[in-house]
Amino acid sequence: MGLTDAPEPMSDAELRELLAARALDASVPSEDLQIDAFVARDSDAAAELARLSTAAAWIGATEALTPPPRLRASVLAAARARNRAPGALPDDLMRIYRRETDEFDAFVATLGSDDLAATTANGLSARDLIIHLAAMESMVADAVGRPVIELDAGTDVGGRTAAFVEVFGVQPIDAVLTVWRDAVAGVTEWAATGAPRGLLPWLGVEVGRDTLLVSRTFETWIHANDIRRAIGRPLEHPPAAQLHRMADFSMRNLPAWLDVVGRGHPGRTARVVLTGPGGGTWLVPLAADGSTAVEEADVAIELDVIDWCHRVGERVAPDAVSVRVTGDAGLARDILEAASALATL
């Protein structure tokens, strides 16, 4: 994408006069970038464009005409052919991965250049955080045998992100989004078409297909909210069923995470109650040594499911979480510490 005839910068007043033309697709293509950037930063302009676009669509509706009957079957056949997994996606993990990545794609499309330059909580600009996601997603694509980019960027999270930023930091955001989309498509295809149930190397540990899908869903959601936070937009959360699946994933992995951070407690059990839509109750053994959870838990902790997920993503410190503890407070602290064992950025 490139402008062949870069137009003169226009004032907001001039841009406002072009909103009707934009709604009618009658603006000049070389001016569209300026108009779209104006709309992205001016909420009144965005509302006016939405109003005029609705009017334009209704002008189109005055021409409604039944298409040839064969077209319906043709559209549905083409849709099925494009669906890499015939019919519905085969399991809920693929659906939540698909949903979250689709949401992210749509969200990024709403970001203007000022938004992309905003600094997120982890120090990266929004643009670089998107590049980081592409670096990670393409690493997954590599791991599952569907490489999408020839770039010797390694598998160290920081090093790989830096290498991607060096290449894509100076290019239009669409360039790295193409890599990210290709990687998402590759992972989806792998997961949908008989992905092996064996373990894959990921960030220094061996993980299964389901763990990989949920952790990618998790990271995509967390980073989208990082950007929303940086540009002052309200945070958005997945539907309750998806939150529950993600919380369940974290509970299944919590024993291993406790061991990873050196806080495992063999033979002891926690009852974790996550409140709010998508929450639930889990009995969790506090070490991955094969011991099972028992009804007589040594500690019970209760907190909001969103707070827990933010803790897993390390978006809140252990002592900043509002949590009710009954029983051994030391165990509760270790659980909250271990929750973010796999958080990367």
Add this chain to the structure above:
Amino acid sequence: MPTVAWERGTRERLIARDDAALGECYDQYASFVYGLVLRVVRDPKAAEDITQDVFLGLWEKPACFDPAKGALRTWLGTLAHRRAVDHVRREEARRRRDQTAHNRVVTTPDVEEMALALMTAERVREALELLPPEQREAIQLAYFDGRTYREVAVIMGIPEGTAKSRLRLALRRVAMTLEEEDLRQWA
């Protein structure tokens, strides 16, 4: 009219790759999309191809449609019109072909929604007919002939600023008609 709740539910089903949801969207909006595209491109085969692309666009990127920001009709209409105009601009030589005769019969399964849509479209048609002729011509050139506002200015022999303001006044008049119509329907 389809509710926001219906649109949200349909969006989630599309994201979950439920092709029955795509079929429902097609039944609801195919006449709108196809009629609009055919009016712009004036080529039934191209109109079918673009209509198919529009629904496949919804199928492949359902999350790009945000019910909080506008109705699915507007989203599909914007996508359809943009693709139709792109086609026209690429196929300049074919742009002036005779329009195929077409009736205005619309059949879809959601009778209530389409009845309301037909009534609204009729109000919009009346609003267009009530526009000053120079505004109506500007809309015709820009929206249905795929002309830019600069080309509209040249064709009509007016300054660019006048072309912009004619388009703006005309479109605002239609928007006001819709807002009045919306109020009437909910009264």
